[in-house]
Amino acid sequence: DGGITQSPKYLFRKEGQNVTLSCEQNLNHDAMYWYRQDPGQGLRLIYYSQIVNDFQKGDIAEGYSVSREKKESFPLTVTSAQKNPTAFYLCASTLRGQGIDSPLHFGNGTRLTVT
Amino acid sequence: DQQVKQNSPSLSVQEGRISILNCDYTNSMFDYFLWYKKYPAEGPTFLISISSIKDKNEDGRFTVFLNKSAKHLSLHIVPSQPGDSAVYFCAATSYGQNFVFGPGTRLSVLP
Numbered sequence: 001d002g003g004i005t006q007s008p009k010y011l012f013r014k015e016g017q018n019v020t021l022s023c024e025q026n027l028n029h030d031a032m033y034w035y036r037q038d039p040g041q042g043l044r045l046i047y048y049s050q051i052v053n054d055f056q057k058g059d060i061a062e063g064y065s066v067s068r069e070k071k072e073s074f075p076l077t078v079t080s081a082q083k084n085p086t087a088f089y090l091c092a093s094t095l096r097g098q099g100i101d102s103p104l105h106f107g108n109g110t111r112l113t114v115t
Numbered sequence: 116d117q118q119v120k121q122n123s124p125s126l127s128v129q130e131g132r133i134s135i136l137n138c139d140y141t142n143s144m145f146d147y148f149l150w151y152k153k154y155p156a157e158g159p160t161f162l163i164s165i166s167s168i169k170d171k172n173e174d175g176r177f178t179v180f181l182n183k184s185a186k187h188l189s190l191h192i193v194p195s196q197p198g199d200s201a202v203y204f205c206a207a208t209s210y211g212q213n214f215v216f217g218p219g220t221r222l223s224v225l226p
Contacts, residue, residue: 004158006158033213033214035216041218041219042204042216042217042218042219043159043204043216044216045213045214045215048213056213058213088156090158090159092158092214094214101147101164101166103149103161103164104149104159104161104206104214105161106151106158106159106160107158108157108158109156109157109158111156
């Protein structure tokens with residue numbers, strides 16, 4: 001079955017440590033996205049990538065970094081510079097291109113807790 | 116500046132009745148609109164979408180209406196079922212670029 005896999009489901013880190021969240025998709029989608037959800041709030045875009053080796057900052061990119069070395073993979077690193085890293089992180093992907101209306105497909109998320 | 120707004124944080128509906136969730140947007144360049152359903156600690160699930168060239172799209176119990184002149188869309192769920200209780204997000208995008216989400220509406224369907 002095709003889908004998006006995020007791992008791990010739950011992640012705990014000490015303040016000051018960098019942590020990398022994994023996102024893999026086997027849908028052959030071009031574009032991949034990282035969103036953050038805080039309690040009672042909507043989804044805010046961190047980074048997105050529309051093609052391998054290229055990515056753009058979203059609305060809240062500060063304190064995060066990404067890479068897109070393979071079409072299937074889009075890992076997110078939460079650095080120690082991120083002031084409020086505790087949140088629920090969602091990875092998504094979609095086909096892209098002019099004339100294609102394609103929805104975002106989401107993984108099941110990673111809940112990161114930093115103490 | 117919120118480009119996609121869902122002004123009702125919550126909505127309660129009796130089982131079997133119609134649920135109407137509303138969404139407003141400000142960016143006239145948006146050309147594709149989507150609705151997602153989300154349970155706690157899970158990723159959002161795609162429900163239904165509509166292109167800006169249409170004003171209505173239907174899929175089973177779910178219908179989305181788009182009023183471009185008012186920059187407004189709505190999701191109708193008929194009949195509502197207890198399993199529909201979740202948070203519903205409206206989203207919009209332009210030319211396949213980044214997707215912008217509203218803050219969500221929590222729907223409670225009462226038995």
